[in-house]
C-alpha cells in the first residue's frame with residue numbers, strides 16, 4: 029500500500045515535466061531525508077554509478093554513429109536497404125530491425141543498440157516517408173534486443189547472482205531473440221501494409237540496381253562484420269568493440285569516403301558527450317532512487333511476501349513476472365535484477381524452477397521495462413536522439429510492448445523455445 | 457528490536473560467506489535477546505564493493521563486508537595476507553585470529569574509519585586456469601596473457617613472465633570465452649560458481665594465500681551500543697569466524713571434484729610444484745608489499761613468521 | 764541533432780541578462796569541449812590497449828581505471844550544455860498541453876528542481892570529497908588515483924548546472940513581462 033503510494037507520488041512528480049534526472053534524484057533524496065533525517069551520501073551513489081568502465085560503450089557507440097552519419101556512409105547503407113526492400117511493405121522497418129539484431133550481437137546493452145541504430149535509422153526512415161511513430165517504435169523495440177541476444181549485460185549479472193551458467197544463458201537467449209525479431213518484423217510489415225497513408229512502394233529493383241547498391245554500401249556492411257569478427261576471434265572485448273567500431277568508422281569516412289575531417293570529428297565527439305550526459309544523468313538519478321528504495325527494503329519486502337506464498341512453480345513465476353512489469357515501470361534493469369533475484373532464489377530452487385528459463389523470462393521482462401513509461405531508458409534514448417516529444421515515442425512503442433508480452437507468455441508456456449538450444453549444445 | 461545493524465555485502469546467496477552472514481543474523485538476535493535486528497543487503501544491491509569503506513566510515517551503514525584484498529594502496533598493510541604461501545596453511549591461519557598481527561591490522565582499519573569485528577576466512581586457495589595448457593610450473597607463464605588479481609599480486613605474475621591484463625569483472629567470462637586473455641586466476645570455489653570450467657580447459661590449484669571477508673562496523677555506532685549488546689554481537693561474530701576457518705590441508709577435494717566432474721582438466725599442485733611457485737612469486741610480491749607498506753609491513757611479516 | 768536548435772530569443776530582456784547568458788554559454792562550451800577531449804582520449808586509450816595487447820602482447824596498465832574515471836567528469840562537464848539547450852529529457856506529455864501562463868510556471872518549477880539538484884551536487888558532493896580525502900580512498904586497480912579528485916567533478920558539475928538554471932529561470936520570469944510589454948505596444 030505504502031509502496032503503491034510512493035510510486036504514484038513519483039509518477040506525479042515526473043509528470044510535472046521536470047528533467048527526469050532531477051525528479052528521480054530529488055525524490056530519492058527527499059525520501060532519504062524523510063526516513064533517516066539526512067541526505068547521507070547521495071552523491072557518492074551517483075559517483076559509483078558513473079565511474080564504471082563498461083559505460084564507456086555508450087559515448088563511443090554514439091560517436092561512431094555520428095561519424096557515420098556525418099560521413100554519409102549511412103545514406104549509402106539505407107539506399108541499399110531501400111533498393112532491396114522497396115517493393116515490400118515496411119521494407120526499411122524490417123531492415124532496421126535486422127540492423128538491431130546484428131548490433132545486438134555486438135553490444136550487451138539495449139541503450140547502446142537503440143542509440144546507435146536509432147541515430148542512423150530514424151532520419152533515414154523519415155526520409156523515405158515513414159511516419160515518426162512507426163520509426164520510433166521500431167527502434168525503441170528493436171533496440172531492446174540488445175540484452176536478449178548475446179552478449180548481454182543483464183544476463184551476466186543474473187548469472188553471477190544466481191550461480192547460473194552465463195554461457196547457457198547466452199545460448200538460451202538466441203532463439204527467443206530471433207523469434208522476437210521476427211515477431212517485430214511481422215508486425216512492422218502488417219502495420220505498414222495496412223496504414224492509410226501508406227509508405228510509398230516502388231517496383232522491385234533490377235538485379236543490376238541491387239548489385240550497384242550493394243557495391244556502394246559495402247563499407248557500411250563491412251563495419252559490423254569486422255567488429256563482430258574481431259570480438260569473436262578474441263581480438264577485443266565487448267566494450268573494446270565500441271572503440272574498434274569508432275576506429276573503423278573513422279577509417280572508412282576519412283580514407284575511403286573522404287567526407288570526414290577534424291571539424292566533423294569534433295562535432296561528433298560533442299554530440300556523443302551530449303547524448304551520454306542526457307542518458308547518464310538519468311541513470312544516476314535512477315541509481316539514487318533505487319538505492320533509497322533498496323535501503324528502505326521496499327522491493328525486498330514485496331518480493332519476500334510473494335515468495336512466501338504457496339502457489340506452485342508456475343504460479344510463482346507468473347506472479348514474479350507481473351511484479352517485475354510493475355517494478356519495470358520505475359526501476360532500471362540492473363536494480364531490478366539486484367533487488368529481486370537474491371530474494372527469490374531460495375524459492376526458485378525449492379520449487380525446481382529452471383534458472384536459465386527464468387533468466388530468459390526475466391530478461392524479456394526487462395526489455396519490456398525499457399519501453400514502459402515513466403522510466404524507460406529506450407524511450408529516453410529515442411527522445412535524446414530525435415528531440416521528439418515523448419508521446420509519439422510511447423505510442424509507437426505500445427504495440428511492441430504487447431508483442432513482447434506475448435512472446436513472454438509464449439516462452440512461459442513453451443520453455444523449450446529458450447531451453448532447447450542450450451540443452452542440445454551443452455548437454456545439460 | 458532496539459537497534460538495527462544493516463550489513464551490505466557483495467556475495468550472491470550461494471556464497472559461503474553470504475550463508476554465514478544469514479546465520480550470523482540469527483545468532484545476533486539470540487545473543488542480544490532480540491535487541492539487535494540484522495538486515496542483510498547482499499549481491500551488492502545497496503552499495504558496490506568499492507563503496508563499502510566510505511559507506512561504513514560515514515555511518516550510511518552500520519556494517520559491511522570488505523575483502524582483505526580490496527584495500528589496495530589505501531591500506532597497504534592489509535595485503536600481507538596475499539604474500540604467496542606466507543600464511544595460507546590452516547595452522548598459520550588459525551594462529552592469526554586474535555594474534556598481535558591481527559590486532560595491528562585491526563588498528564590500521566580503525567585509523568581508516570572502520571572497526572573490524574570479524575576475520576571471516578573467504579578462501580586460502582587459488583586456481584590458475586588456462587585455455588591452452590596446464591599452468592603447473594612458473595616457466596609456463598612466459599608471455600601468457602592472464603587476467604590479473606590486483607596490483608600487488610600481479611607483481612608475482614610478472615615475476616613468472618606473465619602479462620597480467622586488468623579487466624572489469626563482468627567482462628571476464630566472455631573474454632575467456634573468446635580468448636582475449638588466455639588465462640585467469642580465482643578461488644577454487646569461485647571457479648565453479650563463476651563457471652570458469654565452461655571457458656577454460658585447464659586448472660592448477662594450490663593453497664597460495666589468504667583472503668578474509670572482514671566484517672567492519674561504524675565505530676561511532678559501535679561505541680554507542682550498550683556493553684551487553686556489543687558483547688552479544690561479538691560472540692556471534694566470533695562464531696562466524698570460527699566456522700569459517702579452513703581445517704583441511706591443501707585444496708578441498710570436493711571443490712576440485714566439482715571442476716573435474718564438469719570436464720575441466722584440473723589438478724592440485726604437488727608440494728614440489730608449489731615450492732617452485734613460492735620461489736619465484738613470494739620474493740616479488742613481498743618486495744612490492746614492503747615497498748608500499750614500509751616498517752609496519754616488515755613487522756607484520758616478522759609477527760606472522762613467528763606464529 | 765535536436766539540441767542544435769536555436770536558443771530562445773531574448774526579446775526585451777535587459778543587457779544584464781544578455782551578458783550573463785554569454786558568460787554561461789562560454790562556460791558551458793568550454794566544459795563541453797573538455798568533455799569531448801575526454802571522449803577522444805578514451806577512444807585513443809582503448810585503441811592503444813587493444814593494439815598493445817593483441818599485437819605486442821603487453822597491456823597498458825590501469826587503462827580500464829582511467830577510462831572509468833573519465834566518465835563522471837564527462838557527464839558533469841557535458842550536462843550543463845545540454846541543460847542550456849533544453850535538452851534534458853522530461854515527461855512532456857502533460858506540460859506540452861498547458862496554456863502559456865501555466866507553461867511558464869512549469870518551466871520555473873523545472874528550473875527550481877534543477878537548482879535543487881545542483882545544490883545537492885555541490886553540498887553533498889563536497890561532503891563526499893571531504894570524506895574520501897579523510898579516509899584516503901583510492902581507485903581500484905593499478906594506478907590508485909585519489910577518489911576525491913575524481914569526485915570534485917560532481918560539485919563542479921553542480922555549479923555549472925546552477926549557473927545555467929539561473930539563466931533559464933531569469934529568462935522564464937523575464938519573458939512574460941516582455942510579452943506584456945510587446946502587447947501594450949501593439950496599436
Ligand code: NA
Pocket residue numbers: 131132133134135136137173174175176177178179180
Ligand atoms: Na547483445
Ligand code: NA
Pocket residue numbers: 356357358359396397398399400401402403404405
Ligand atoms: Na520502464
